Amino acid sequence: MSGRNERGTPYASHTDAETEAMLSAVGVEGVDDLFDIPASVAFDGEFGIESRSEREAERHVRGLLARNDDLTEFLGRGHYEHYVPSLVDHISQRSEFLTSYTQYQPEVTQGFLQALFEYQSMLVELTGLEIVNASMYDHATALAEAALLAARVRSTDGDRVLVPDYLLESRRDVLESYTDGAGLSVETFDTDDGNVDVDALADAIDSDAVMVYAENPTALGTVEERLDAVGDLAADHDAMFCLGSDPVALSVLEEPASVGADVVVGDAAALGLPTAYGMGLGLFACREEFVRQVPGRLVGASEDESGRRSYTLTLQTREQHIRRERATSNICTNQAWVALRTAIHAASLGPGGLVDLANDCVRLAADLAGRLDEVEGVRAPVHDRHHFREFVARTDRPAAAVADDLEAEGFGVHAVDDHRVQVCITDANEHAADRLVAAFEEVA
Amino acid sequence: MRYDQARWTHDADAESDDDRYEPLLAEKNTEEVAVDSPLPDDLTREDLELPALSEPQLARHYTRLSQMNYGVDSGPYPLGSCTMKYNPKFTEDVAALGDAAVHHDRSDESLQGTLGLMAGLQDYLARIGGMDAVSLQPPAGAAGEFTGILVAKAFHEQNGEGEQRDEIIVPDSAHGTNFASAAxxxxxxxxxxxxxxxxxxLEALEAAAGDRTALFMLTNPNTLGLFERDIEEIADIVHDAGGLLYYDGANLNALLGRARPGDMGFDIMHYNVHKTFATPHGGGGPGAGPVGVTDELAEFLPAPRVREREASGDDARYERFEPEHTIGKVHGFEGNWLVLVKTYAYIARLGDEGLDDASAKAVLNANYLASQIDYDVPFEPFHHEFVASAGDQDAADVAKRMLDYGVHPPTTKWPEIVSEALMTEPTEIxxxxxLDQLADAFDAVAGEDDETLEAAPERTTARRIDQTDAARNLRLSWQAIDEE
Amino acid sequence: MSFDVPDDRNYLESHEWVDHGDATATVGITDFAQDELGDVVFVELPDEGDDVTAGEEFGVVESIKAVSDLYSPVSGTVVGINDALHDQPELVNEDPFGEGWMLEVEVDEESDDLLSADEYRDQIE
Structure with a gap:
């Protein structure tokens, strides 16, 4: 029975003799004497949760997870998988990184600070914006924080946040949760064949708009073609232009700063994490003029007593632990370790590898759409645009039935409405593209 | 014990005018590539310049950076309020299983492993907190607070008191996130x-609570480590005023198996799983901040939640569902899944005996350490953490000097109710x-003069870093350094 | 420790000073305040042409570890701000009553709560 927990937590280091010595040093008979809890609210400790050895616990969790079906996923819509180099796992698991916390003592945490500084710098290059924070939770919460930033910095009292109708419902829900308290109203403008309809936006925008949002690539996988016009419209109305993207796409797509983006948000964990049920890394980049209004942590360079360049968290007066109810955000714990992984992944690919990967995302989507278009009962892509990683296809049969049947064949795709499915292809699943096409031929 | 942290140094050279520790990736090698893409030129960038290094070069770069970083596995880390416990290695292994690498948008039927684990974790957390329903969606403690506040808001709105109840009461000693989440x-x-x-x-609370009170947010034990013995009266005052009571779970590690927020009269709580349930802090995150509520509030929780399908019999099947009056969402998907897997694994390992013992030893360790140090601890009886006063010394300098003794210092200068506060939480590990080593470090520093403290640290990678320069001359990227 | 408190100014309990000139008044924070804050890293001021109100916030001063609101000792229109503080916030530390000044205001009305130098000295001792 060794390894079970009759002696309590396996992750404490006390021998019985030590425990006794400590109790007597404190001057109490037993541990119970140290708890100042009124009897009326005391609990008997019986949660009814079984204690297990490590082997049993490992087997138990492994057994639970094994009940997930073994699907080949052609799924995206905001959560993407690329092959993660082995180096990322091995380095990020080094416990000096993994088991540290926020760098409140920078002299002893230079390593993590430098890695985060390098993360910030690589995203500065990719976005063309001067400021990148050391992380938000995910794309949706970063978008929400961008809207709150817009409301703080904009000169007039407008309250409208304009979003395209391709915005994922889940992201819109988060945006609304976060902006309700600030009295903002989220309003949708029409799109045209998977791109912002510039005329519709021009009709919708007025001086009450604090922010205009667009994505590139969009949640539908389309590449935006008139972002400069979106940027101009936003600038003309003194609204902030927020663009959603990710570091892989940013490696080839137009630099956001060059089309007038004031803020870039997105899920940077497209690099660094495998699919993880939607767990992500909120990318947040913005123009320098907003630096004192940025949410989240910032790592800056400085110098130490010995005159060497060093790194430290800076502008902490923006944060909740100092400014409390007037902080720029309530965020404390963030996604720093994921940012470390993203940085290692990006560095592993290098600029050439990133461009190649991004180009693959364009080619693979176009190829697969073309092949599916030849399947009877399927029209792909629905949008006459360039695509990145994913595209929407029309199915003659109900999309839900097609998706169900594909799942029975071992493939996951999105059913997005009555007769539309969405398919995502990257370096991680392209090896199964032939089999997917064959399965579509069976079920479509 | 003698401590010297690794220190790789590089003098100014052709790549940089600065003396540095490990050079930046960009100072090692970068490459500018022309972007040649299947997309039309007007939709693409022209070029991309980023670091270009081989895998062995990167392995060495990051290994050196890791050597210049201090974690729980390096040594004691008694950072008050952060519960820096050991992170069991096997939890990393289960989170890395291929079966955990799933997309969110699959059918419920194909996700029975994930949904089963989530249902199991909801159940574990409900039992531990004495709550009736749990949402796993909030990705951090502060996000949990925000979620809980939205739940309270929805509750009051349903009762027609949404506009009227526009205040949240927060003790002056509360975590900064409480104020920020409420705002x-x-x-x-x-x-x-x-x-x-x-x-x-209690009198001040009586005076503050009223028709406008939506919520009272409280940490118990509080940030001084003291148990709020009047918790039942506190709950009565808040409830009589028509408000709800919120439990900030940051200090739950003091109470496992001894008391439950639900039994104390709390209506809503969040759990900091990276504190109480030993998931790694990862240099600042990710964590997770699940929210527990009473039955009455379950219908407002974020969507989706997970439940066992009705009449599923021996072979339990699970499904996602939308609570009837859900507040919506606080994360684009369902939070930090991999962290939740580690949480589940930790609780499944410890079970009743382990959890109860974790709190017992956490409280014993705090009390033993406090009994061994020279600094005064003004407030007692504390539980899993204590707040000592550095007296005439500057607590921030004390912290810097403690680094030279090979220990991570406590949280400093907070809560402000103790002057020059050293908020210390050794945890059960x-x-x-x-602890004797830690006490020696405290006592050695207590006996040193200001000059010595101000010159510290000496044995860490970096010497004292100029915070003022960092804030006055912002350099937030290597591009900004280059522009200087 | 003794702090500089020039006799020719008036003060607010919240540690701002006002120097009454002929047509306009100059406003800043005291030596005591700068010392309490520590190294000032940022000063947020209103724009020229904005109105300020006696006893109400007109800006924010930040050090590394603290943020303080700035309260106006007078009501009136801002006719000048100390642009130098944007790049050299340290002037507030180095010369709080001189080069570290913050606002020049065309005064409509003064605060009722102005302290004399002696009264302010009593407060900070």
Whole structure:
């Protein structure tokens, strides 16, 4: 029975003799004497949760997870998988990184600070914006924080946040949760064949708009073609232009700063994490003029007593632990370790590898759409645009039935409405593209 | 014990005018590539310049950076309020299983492993907190607070009191996130001064609570480590005023198996799983901040939640569902899944005996350490953490000097109710020997003069870093350094 | 420790000073305040042409570890701000009553709560 927990937590280091010595040093008979809890609210400790050895616990969790079906996923819509180099796992698991916390003592945490500084710098290059924070939770919460930033910095009292109708419902829900308290109203403008309809936006925008949002690539996988016009419209109305993207796409797509983006948000964990049920890394980049209004942590360079360049968290007066109810955000714990992984992944690919990967995302989507278009009962892509990683296809049969049947064949795709499915292809699943096409031929 | 942290140094050279520790990736090698893409030129960037290094070069770069970083596995890390416990390695292994690498948008039927684990974790957390329903969606403690506040808001709105109840009461000693989360949700914050004993002043609470009170947010034990013995009266005062009571779970590690927020009268709580349930802090995150509520509030929780499908029999099947009056979403998907897997694994390993013992030893360790140090600890009886006063010394300098003794210092200068505060939480993991070392470090520093403290640290990678320069001359990227 | 408190100014309990000139008044924070804050890293001021109100916030001063609101000792229109503080916030530390000044205001009305130098000295001792 060794390894079970009759002696309590396996992750404490006390021998019985030590425990006794400590109790007597404190001057109490037993541990119970140290708890100042009124009897009326005391609990008997019986949660009814079984204690297990490590082997049993490992087997138990492994057994639970094994009940997930073994699907080949052609799924995206905001959560993407690329092959993660082995180096990322091995380095990020080094416990000096993994088991540290926020760098409140920078002299002893230079390593993590430098890695985060390098993360910030690589995203500065990719976005063309001067400021990148050391992380938000995910794309949706970063978008929400961008809207709150817009409301703080904009000169007039407008309250409208304009979003395209391709915005994922889940992201819109988060945006609304976060902006309700600030009295903002989220309003949708029409799109045209998977791109912002510039005329519709021009009709919708007025001086009450604090922010205009667009994505590139969009949640539908389309590449935006008139972002400069979106940027101009936003600038003309003194609204902030927020663009959603990710570091892989940013490696080839137009630099956001060059089309007038004031803020870039997105899920940077497209690099660094495998699919993880939607767990992500909120990318947040913005123009320098907003630096004192940025949410989240910032790592800056400085110098130490010995005159060497060093790194430290800076502008902490923006944060909740100092400014409390007037902080720029309530965020404390963030996604720093994921940012470390993203940085290692990006560095592993290098600029050439990133461009190649991004180009693959364009080619693979176009190829697969073309092949599916030849399947009877399927029209792909629905949008006459360039695509990145994913595209929407029309199915003659109900999309839900097609998706169900594909799942029975071992493939996951999105059913997005009555007769539309969405398919995502990257370096991680392209090896199964032939089999997917064959399965579509069976079920479509 | 003698400590010297690794220190790789590079003098100014052709790549940089600065003397540095490990050079930046960009100072090692970068490459500018022309972007040649299947997309039309007007939709693409022209070029991309980023570091270009081989895998062995990167392995060495990051290994050196890791050597210049201090974690729980390096040594004691008694950072008050952060519960820096050991992170069991096997939890990393289960989170890395291929079966955990799933997309969110699959059918429920194909995700029975994930949904089963989530249902199991909801159940574990409900039992531990004495709550009826749990949402796993909030990705951090502060996000949990925000979620809980939105739940309270929805509850009051349903009762027709949404507009009227526009205040949230927060003790002056509370975590900064409480204030910020309340403000984010659009509430006015009413700050409640602590009583002389460091606890909630019932009279002040009576005076503050009323028709406008939506919520009272409280940590118990509080940030001084003191149990709010009047918790039942506190709950009555808040409930009689028509408000709800919120439990900030940051200090739950003091209470496992001894008391449950639900039994104390709390209506809503969040769990900091990276504190209480030993998931790694990862240099700042990710964590997770699940929210537990009473039955009455379950219908407002974020969507989706997970439940066992009705009449599923021996072979339980699970499904996602939308609570009837859900507040919506606080994360684009369902939070930090991999962290939740580690949480589940930790609780499944410890079980009743392990959890109860974790709190017992956490409280024993705090009390033993406090008994061994020279600094005064003004407020007692504390539980899993204590707040010592550095007296005439500057607590921030004390912290810097402690680094030279090979230990991570406590949280400093907070809570402000103790002057020059050293908020210390050793957690259950430390042995008597390590606590004695820690006490030696405290006492050695207590006996040193200001000059020595101000010159510290000496044995860490970097010497004292100029915070003022960092803030006055912002350099937030290597591009900014280059522009200088 | 003794702090500089020039006799020719008036003060607010919240540690701002006002120097009454002929047509306009100059406003800043005291030596005591700069010392309490520590190294000032940022000063947020209103724009020229904005109105300020006696007893109400007109800006924010930040050090590394603290943020303080700035309260106006007078009501009136801002006719000048100390642009130098944007790049050299340290002037507030180095010369709080001189080069570290913050606002020049065309005064409509003064605060009722102005302290004399002696009264302010009593407060900070």
């Amino acid at each position: 984010l949700a659009g509430y006015d914050v009413v700050e409640l001064p602590s009583g002389e004993d460091g606890r909630v002043d 430390e042995s008597k020997e390590t």
